[in-house]
Amino acid sequence: GAVVSQHPSWVICKSGTSVKIECRSLDFQATTMFWYRQFPKQSLMLMATSNEGSKATYEQGVEKDKFLINHASLTLSTLTVTSAHPEDSSFYICSADPGQGIGQPQHFGDGTRLSIL
Amino acid sequence: QKEVEQDPGPLSVPEGAIVSLNCTYSNSAFQYFMWYRQYSRKGPELLMYTYSSGNKEDGRFTAQVDKSSKYISLFIRDSQPSDSATYLCAMSFTGANSKLTFGKGITLSVRP
Numbered sequence: 001g002a003v004v005s006q007h008p009s010w011v012i013c014k015s016g017t018s019v020k021i022e023c024r025s026l027d028f029q030a031t032t033m034f035w036y037r038q039f040p041k042q043s044l045m046l047m048a049t050s051n052e053g054s055k056a057t058y059e060q061g062v063e064k065d066k067f068l069i070n071h072a073s074l075t076l077s078t079l080t081v082t083s084a085h086p087e088d089s090s091f092y093i094c095s096a097d098p099g100q101g102i103g104q105p106q107h108f109g110d111g112t113r114l115s116i117l
Numbered sequence: 118q119k120e121v122e123q124d125p126g127p128l129s130v131p132e133g134a135i136v137s138l139n140c141t142y143s144n145s146a147f148q149y150f151m152w153y154r155q156y157s158r159k160g161p162e163l164l165m166y167t168y169s170s171g172n173k174e175d176g177r178f179t180a181q182v183d184k185s186s187k188y189i190s191l192f193i194r195d196s197q198p199s200d201s202a203t204y205l206c207a208m209s210f211t212g213a214n215s216k217l218t219f220g221k222g223i224t225l226s227v228r229p
Contacts, residue, residue, distance in 0.1 A: 004160075034216070043121075043205065043219040044161070093160050097214040103168075105151065105213035108160035 003027055004096050006109035014117055015086060021079045021112045023094030029074035030096035034106065035067075038091040050077045084116045120144055123206055123220030131228050136193040140206035140220045143187065147208040147218070150182050152191045155203045155222065164204075165191060166213050196227045 003026040011019055023033055031052045036044040048058045048069050056069035066088075068080040077096075081088055091113050095106040123140045130136055138152075149168055153161035165180035167173045167189075173180045179192040189208075193200055206220040 006160075032214070041221075043123075043221045044207075044217075045219075046216055049216065091158075095160075099214075101212070101214070103166075103213060105163050105166055106217075108153075108162070110160045111158065113158065 004094065004107045004109040006094055006112050008112060009110065010113045010115075012115045012117065013084065016083055017116075018080055018082045019084055019114060021081075021092055021094075021114075023077045023079070023096070023109055025075045025096045025098075025107075028096075028098045030077075031074060031099055032097040033071060033077040034095045034097075035069060035077075035079050036093045036095070038093060038111075040091075044093060047079075081114065084114070086116045089114055089116045120218050121206065121208060121220045124223055125221075126223035127226060128223055129226045129228060130196055132196060132198060134196050134227070136196050136200070136225060136227075138191040138193075138204050138206075138223055138225070140189050141187055142189075142208060145184070145187065146210050148211070149209040149213050150180070150189050151207045151209075151213060151217070152178075152180055152189075153205045153207060153219075155205060157203075161205060161207075196225075198227045198229050201226050 005024045007022045033050040035047045038044045048056045050056045050071040058064045071077040093111040095108045152165040155161045170184045177194045181190040203222045203224045205222040207217040
């Protein structure tokens with residue numbers, strides 16, 4: 001149980017393109033989802049916290065107009081990288097809170113590798 | 118100073134060795150501590166989750182937390198080639214289901 005699916009797993013696109021990444025909780029409802037970014041040989045850095053039905057909360061230094069987050073249902077959150085540039089190339093990972101309390105950890109998807117040419 | 122520091126790697130050990138992975142942190146407000154394993158191009162997989170100081174054992178894995186020293190460790194006994202992966206420590210102020218701060222990760226290679 002507690003599976004989180006991310007799509008696509010890998011995307012290559014030209015500079016200036018907008019890219020949408022989906023994060024789905026397959027067998028549970030998630031009121032809260034998290035979006036992380038991981039550069040090569042670096043740690044995961046939280047970008048934003050996404051709550052169903054409300055605006056996402058962005059971490060300091062993350063441009064909310066560039067990284068649009070939508071959490072329209074209890075099983076789906078999307079991250080859109082608008083007008084992507086090569087410096088946005090990274091590994092984007094989402095996680096979902098199963099809503100079973102502070103003792104129950106969030107579940108991670110397998111990530112999306114974004115390459116901007 | 119980073120909030121979470123993790124021993125740099127990579128680390129290479131022979132099969133059967135005991136592996137010790139360590140993290141230190143600077144903010145005493147961290148209350149929840151986790152260890153994740155991450156294979157190449159995959160998301161992190163939770164290995165161990167602890168709240169209080171002390172040891173927690175699960176099979177070949179033991180997590181140790183020393184809040185007074187702001188130090189956590191993961192021990193792997195009888196290491197196997199399948200343990201070869203990147204190990205990340207993570208911690209949270211308010212619970213395993215909330216914002217996590219990760220260490221940089223250490224890549225472990227277990228040689229057959």
